[in-house]
Amino acid sequence: MQKFNKLKSIPAYLPIVNIDTDMIIPKQFLKTIKRTGLGKNLFFEMRYDDQGKEVNDFTLNQSPFNNSKILIAGKNFGCGSSREHAPWALLDFGITCVISSSYADIFYSNCFKNGILPIILEEEKLKNYQSMLIEKKKYL
Amino acid sequence: MSTTLYDKIWNDHLVDQQDDGTALLFVDRHLVHEVTSPQAFEGLRNSNRKVRHPNLTLAVADHNVPTTDRTKGIADQESKIQVDTLEANCKEFGVQLFGMDDKRQGIVHIIGPEQGFTQPGTVIVCGDSHTATHGAFGSLAFGIGTSEVEHVLATQTLVQKKAKNFRINVNGQLPLGVTSKDVILQIIGKIGTAGGTGSVIEYAGDLIRSLSVEQRMTICNMTIEGGARAGLIAPDEKIFNYLKGKPMSPKGDNWEKALNYWNSLKTDDDASFDQELNLNAGEILPMITWGTSPQDVITIDEKVPNPQSESDEDKKNSIERALKYMGLKPDMAAKDIKIDKVFIGSCTNGRIEDLREAAKILKDKKISSHVSAMVVPGSGLVKEQAEQEGLDQIFVNSGFEWREPGCSMCLAMNADKLKPEERCASTSNRNFEGRQGRGGRTHLVSPGMAAAAAISGNLDDVRKYQN
Numbered sequence: 001m002q003k004f005n006k007l008k009s010i011p012a013y014l015p016i017v018n019i020d021t022d023m024i025i026p027k028q029f030l031k032t033i034k035r036t037g038l039g040k041n042l043f044f045e046m047r048y049d050d051q052g053k054e055v056n057d058f059t060l061n062q063s064p065f066n067n068s069k070i071l072i073a074g075k076n077f078g079c080g081s082s083r084e085h086a087p088w089a090l091l092d093f094g095i096t097c098v099i100s101s102s103y104a105d106i107f108y109s110n111c112f113k114n115g116i117l118p119i120i121l122e123e124e125k126l127k128n129y130q131s132m133l134i135e136k137k138k139y140l
Numbered sequence: 141m142s143t144t145l146y147d148k149i150w151n152d153h154l155v156d157q158q159d160d161g162t163a164l165l166f167v168d169r170h171l172v173h174e175v176t177s178p179q180a181f182e183g184l185r186n187s188n189r190k191v192r193h194p195n196l197t198l199a200v201a202d203h204n205v206p207t208t209d210r211t212k213g214i215a216d217q218e219s220k221i222q223v224d225t226l227e228a229n230c231k232e233f234g235v236q237l238f239g240m241d242d243k244r245q246g247i248v249h250i251i252g253p254e255q256g257f258t259q260p261g262t263v264i265v266c267g268d269s270h271t272a273t274h275g276a277f278g279s280l281a282f283g284i285g286t287s288e289v290e291h292v293l294a295t296q297t298l299v300q301k302k303a304k305n306f307r308i309n310v311n312g313q314l315p316l317g318v319t320s321k322d323v324i325l326q327i328i329g330k331i332g333t334a335g336g337t338g339s340v341i342e343y344a345g346d347l348i349r350s351l352s353v354e355q356r357m358t359i360c361n362m363t364i365e366g367g368a369r370a371g372l373i374a375p376d377e378k379i380f381n382y383l384k385g386k387p388m389s390p391k392g393d394n395w396e397k398a399l400n401y402w403n404s405l406k407t408d409d410d411a412s413f414d415q416e417l418n419l420n421a422g423e424i425l426p427m428i429t430w431g432t433s434p435q436d437v438i439t440i441d442e443k444v445p446n447p448q449s450e451s452d453e454d455k456k457n458s459i460e461r462a463l464k465y466m467g468l469k470p471d472m473a474a475k476d477i478k479i480d481k482v483f484i485g486s487c488t489n490g491r492i493e494d495l496r497e498a499a500k501i502l503k504d505k506k507i508s509s510h511v512s513a514m515v516v517p518g519s520g521l522v523k524e525q526a527e528q529e530g531l532d533q534i535f536v537n538s539g540f541e542w543r544e545p546g547c548s549m550c551l552a553m554n555a556d557k558l559k560p561e562e563r564c565a566s567t568s569n570r571n572f573e574g575r576q577g578r579g580g581r582t583h584l585v586s587p588g589m590a591a592a593a594a595i596s597g598n599l600d601d602v603r604k605y606q607n
Binding site: 083 | 579
């Protein structure tokens with residue numbers, strides 16, 4: 001596990017509430033017996049089309065967000081299945097910090113086992129960040 | 141001091157507690173399946189550790205197993221590797237495994253109770269969020285991640301922080317055709333998928349006490365869909381009778397000692413809760429989900445919501461997104477939703493009573509010509525029991541496929557899955573995007589409602605088919 005004290009990155013923003021762990025890493029990738037290599041399939045259903053091509057307007061497919069280390073998302077992030085493959089996939093993609101107004105319990109504790117920092121920010125502050133990001137995105 | 145059932149079980153398992161509230165709990169029972177355990181066993185191997193208490197650990201392959209003819213083995217290579225890995229790990233570490241050809245094999249949350257491995261007052265964990273099911277026995281049961289699976293295998297303990305106490309009281313009687321599945325869907329609709337976050341929910345009230353053991357399991361099972369890791373129901377005579385004589389239940393003097401302890405497992409009359417919710421069972425109707433979250437519920441008599449009538453921006457967006465994914469129009473009637481598939485099974489509704497409930501509706505009827513439907517019993521023992529009762533014949537005669545036990549199309553890790561845009565009435569627990577197959581559309585319902593949908597070819601009211 002890598003320790004970090006400071007993290008500097010342009011955050012990626014997914015304006016969706018209740019992002020479940022099936023969304024973060026779909027079940028077809030749970031057949032692995034390893035912890036690594038899941039990053040390319042992070043958010044698979046949203047990131048790739050039926051032919052397996054990258055969906056252009058999905059944030060994590062766009063520069064510079066394809067290199068984001070921070071992910072900002074709507075409330076109740078990580079709900080559903082207990083699969084630790086969800087934080088493994090985030091980590092393998094390069095995301096070491098998630099910011100949301102709330103998390104599902106199992107996902108939240110799984111983050112700490114893998115060196116991912118899940119930050120809880122009040123809904124209002126989160127909204128401010130989000131509008132700031134949308135504004136900044138125009139100039140990136 | 142007055143305590144809740146959750147407080148009592150917690151206190152009885154506390155090994156150590158730090159000033160910041162971090163606690164170490166003893167774990168009585170550990171269930172293991174093939175998907176969330178390989179990395180945990182690998183961790184043990186890498187650090188040269190053993191399984192601390194193999195006799196408190198029980199393993200089964202359920203997620204990846206085929207539900208068709210098993211004599212040919214598993215066709216999907218990755219699934220096969222995972223199941224073989226579990227087998228090898230259990231052999232190496234001395235853990236009891238119900239293999240694919242063992243008739244006791246089945247969904248991990250169905251076999252635990254069947255064997256008497258699940259017992260009141262115990263702490264039960266499994267690398268699976270639906271571990272909450274076992275709370276129906278008055279055990280503190282919750283899902284954990286793979287790192288925690290490794291920790292429990294190595295130490296038989298788990299680091300935890302105490303959750304809040306949340307009680308949901310359901311009183312009154314359920315109308316005809318309404319089941320415990322409708323009760324829990326109604327509850328999730330009310331509290332939302334994050335409503336129970338940070339809490340353990342105790343279900344109480346005369347309706348809950350009147351439910352059978354299996355009906356209680358359905359309620360506790362879907363507690364995780366309301367955000368709470370664990371759901372609890374105080375154990376009573378029904379639970380004790382269910383467990384008596386099960387292969388792993390206490391025997392002789394130990395049974396008497398166990399009963400003494402189990403009888404003490406109830407919330408004190410004057411115990412206080414951080415949160416309470418009261419529901420009238422008489423007002424609950426057959427439910428369906430219309431969207432992509434288990435909180436997206438309406439009754440079968442209602443209409444799909446319209447995002448235009450929602451003022452909250454987040455909610456409006458999420459309704460729009462869900463309707464688009466589900467291929468539904470705002471304000472359309474639930475009964476106008478035409479379906480392609482029906483799935484009866486899962487740890488939520490794959491037990492014998494669930495199959496009886498569906499078979500009762502299907503008897504002497506045929507399913508709609510455009511519907512393909514299957515029943516996947518929750519375990520080999522459920523399958524055997526159903527066949528003894530002739531339920532398999534009722535299903536087959538009506539047009540259902542009768543399959544081998546496993547998780548199957550609840551999460552579609554094996555070959556059973558929806559094609560894009562296929563619509564399914566399912567007795568499972570999650571209607572997330574892609575859950576039953578990429579682009580697949582899931583409507584969560586009770587077994588009776590699934591049977592009614594199969595006959596009508598659209599979501600329909602089970603009460604129409606009840607005598």
